[in-house]
Amino acid sequence: MSKPADLVQGTLDLLLLKILALDPLHAWAVAQRLKQVSGDILQVSDGSLYPALHKLEQSGWVTAEWKTTEAGRRAKFYSLTPHGREALERETQNWQRLSGAIARVIEIQEV
Amino acid sequence: MRFFYTLPLKLRSLLRRNQVERDLEDELAFYLEQRTAHEISLGHTPEEAARIARRALDGMDRQKEACRDARGTQHLENFFADLRFGMRAWRKTPGIWLLATLTLGLGIGANSSIFSIVEAIFRSPLSSLDLTRDVTINAVQSHQGRERAANTLDEYRIWRSMPAFDSVIAYRPHEAVATGIGEPERVAGQLVSPGFFSFLSAQAALGAFPAEAAHLEGALPQIVLSHDYRRNRLNANPAIIGQTLRLDGKPYAIVAVAERDFWFPDTRAAFWMPLAIDPQAHPL
Structure with missing residues (x-):
């Protein structure tokens, strides 16, 4: 199974939760949205997207529902659960703590 | 709880x-x-586009x-698969x-069976005890560099009066020579305090355990026999209650026989006798 090598471990969950917090989406749209919002920098390999979404679903953080798309095709739409919102908040704080710490390290001025 | 949500x-x-698998297939x-349509819109031929889409999923x-x-x-699921495999194998080779x-x-x-036998031999009298609450108290005396238990009746009386303990029992080994039944024989027993039998939830197979008054100085000497001693030495005589057993030449009235499973503090104890307690010095 391919893992997104350029994503820090664990951040894929955070990104997926955040994207789904805005809108219930099917997996394909999640990938598109992620690419679009991140300015093409973050590209989740489609191969790792589905297992990640299914894991979130089994963890109770997202829930899935079969709905019809605008084009009239049945698709599995994922949306956030209350547990997912809590997880998103937690993961966001973790990420901010971590990235803040890294930022402080790399901004040290050489003397 | 999330557990109930995910269950x-x-x-x-x-x-x-099957439904879950179909859903996965559909998804x-x-x-x-979508991916094929997307690749076609980027200028790939339909065949190429389909190939790219499949490759993107790693197969x-x-x-x-x-x-x-x-x-x-x-x-x-693997467990159930193993189970099914086991059933098939069994049907093939039932022998x-x-x-x-x-x-x-x-x-x-x-x-x-071995455990039952061992349990019967080393049966525990302590099943009635609550090992989280019951304790043994020992006053210890140093004697020539060795420590030995040196509990006195005074200490027993003090411990009895302490609110820390619901109840306190005392017992002391006592040996005597029994006469009047065949050869004179040295038997080991215990002198026991009031409440001894009820504390250990002992039941009398015959008769009744001594009352508190039997512990008073000058009370008629009474004795409780163990099941084994009565069976081995007194031929399991059922009319034994009220008879007299002579120990060290003194007559003791047999008031009770303990049930078969009861022994304390060890299986050697052939009898239990009321520990005489001076009512003046040791109010009951």
Whole structure:
């Protein structure tokens, strides 16, 4: 199974939760949205997207529902659960703590 | 709790496995359609586009396997697969299955019989005790560099009056020579305080355990016999209650015989006698 090598471990969950917090989406749209919002920098390999979404679903953080798309095709739409919102908040704080710490390290001025 | 939220999903994965698999198939098919259409819009031929889409999923079968792993029910599914395999193997070779079952059955049976025997031999009188609350108290005296228990009746009286203890019993080994039944014989027993038998939840097989008054100085000497002693030395005479046993030449009225399973503090104790307590010095 391919893992997104350029994503820090664990951040894929955070990104997926955040994207789904805005809108219930099917997996394909999640990938598109992620690419679009991140300015093409973050590209989740489609191969790792589905297992990640299914894991979130089994963890109770997202829930899935079969709905019809605008084009009239049945698709599995994922949306956030209350547990997912809590997880998103937690993961966001973790990420901010971590990235803040890294930022402080790399901004040290050489003397 | 999240557990109760995710439980139905796990159950669904297990019990509606076909439905879940169909859903997965549909979901991935939908992806392939979208991705193919997307690649075509980028200028690829339909064949190329379909190939790119399939490759993006690292192959359908691997993709499905990865999604099944994500369900977290794989272990159970594997277990059931093993079970099914076992059933098939059993149907093919019922003889081996029978042999294995017999071996297990005999093994378990032999084990439990041995445990029953051992349990009967080393039966515990302590089953009535609450090991989280019951304690042994010992006053210790140093004697020529060795410590030995040196409990006195005074200490027993103090411990009895302490609110820390619900009840306190005392017992002391006592040996005497029994006469009047065959050869004179040295027997080991215990002098026991009031409340001794009820504390240990002992039952009398015959008669009744001595009352508190029997512990008073000058009371008529009474004795309780163990089941084994009565059976081995007194021929299991049922009319034994009220008879007299001579110990060290003194007559003791037999008031009770303990039930078969009762022994304390060790299995050698052939009798128990009321510990005489001066009512003035040791109010009961």
